[in-house]
Amino acid sequence: MPVASVMRGLKVTSWTLVALGLLLLATGLLSGTWAWVYIAVVMAMSITEWVLRDREEIRQERAHQPHAE
Numbered sequence: 001m002p003v004a005s006v007m008r009g010l011k012v013t014s015w016t017l018v019a020l021g022l023l024l025l026a027t028g029l030l031s032g033t034w035a036w037v038y039i040a041v042v043m044a045m046s047i048t049e050w051v052l053r054d055r056e057e058i059r060q061e062r063a064h065q066p067h068a069e
Contacts, residue, residue: 003056019043036055 021038024030030038 003052007052007056010045010052014042014045014049017045039054 021030021035021042024038025035029042
């Protein structure tokens with residue numbers, strides 16, 4: 001699976017979870033410790049997406065540079 005589709009999937013899933021989390025918080029179904037766990041999961045997904053994006057950018061930059069000898 002290409003990195004771009006993994007990043008896209010993480011981004012869409014993260015925003016979907018944010019919207020769902022706000023809805024659950026507003027209705028009172030998500031509170032206390034579970035709210036913190038939910039926030040940690042969304043943050044971990046976002047950080048993973050950022051790391052993958054940065055690594056992909058570095059990989060592409062290296063591919064365009066001539067090899068130093």
